[in-house]
Amino acid sequence: MVGDAPAANLFIKLEPQGEGEPAWGYTDEQGRFKLDGPGDATGALPGAYRVWVDYRPPDPDPNQPIPPGGFGPPRAVQAVLPKYGRQTSSLTVELTAPRDDWVIRLQ
Numbered sequence: 001m002v003g004d005a006p007a008a009n010l011f012i013k014l015e016p017q018g019e020g021e022p023a024w025g026y027t028d029e030q031g032r033f034k035l036d037g038p039g040d041a042t043g044a045l046p047g048a049y050r051v052w053v054d055y056r057p058p059d060p061d062p063n064q065p066i067p068p069g070g071f072g073p074p075r076a077v078q079a080v081l082p083k084y085g086r087q088t089s090s091l092t093v094e095l096t097a098p099r100d101d102w103v104i105r106l107q
Contacts, residue, residue: 001105002076006031010077011056012104014049017092021045026056046096051104052089055081080106 001007010027014035023044025033035044055073060066073081084091084106091104 001031001103002080003105003107005076007074007077007106009056009058009073011054013052013054013086014044014093015052017048017050020047020049023049043098044095048092048094050089051084051091051093052086053081053084053104053106054086 014023023035057071
């Protein structure tokens with residue numbers, strides 16, 4: 001979520017703080033995501049993680065015109081990327097058990 005609105009096409013990365021494996025996922029049009037891990041792993045193991053995001057535009061449809069804003073991130077996403085990017089994010093989470101209702105709110 002960017003503010004109170006869902007954000008599509010975000011790449012979400014959870015990097016373990018200490019030992020462990022990373023996890024990642026992509027948001028859909030409703031801002032929902034599922035985490036994957038190395039190999040065939042799904043989800044993230046319990047632990048502390050640093051979270052960062054990046055915008056990954058969908059593959060363009062060659063049969064459609066270029067959208068008015070091009071293929072860059074929407075304005076709301078542009079506003080939060082500097083704060084939550086790979087090099088700058090200080091967002092952390094502590095996962096204690098598997099969940100499928102986790103919300104990341106970027107302000």
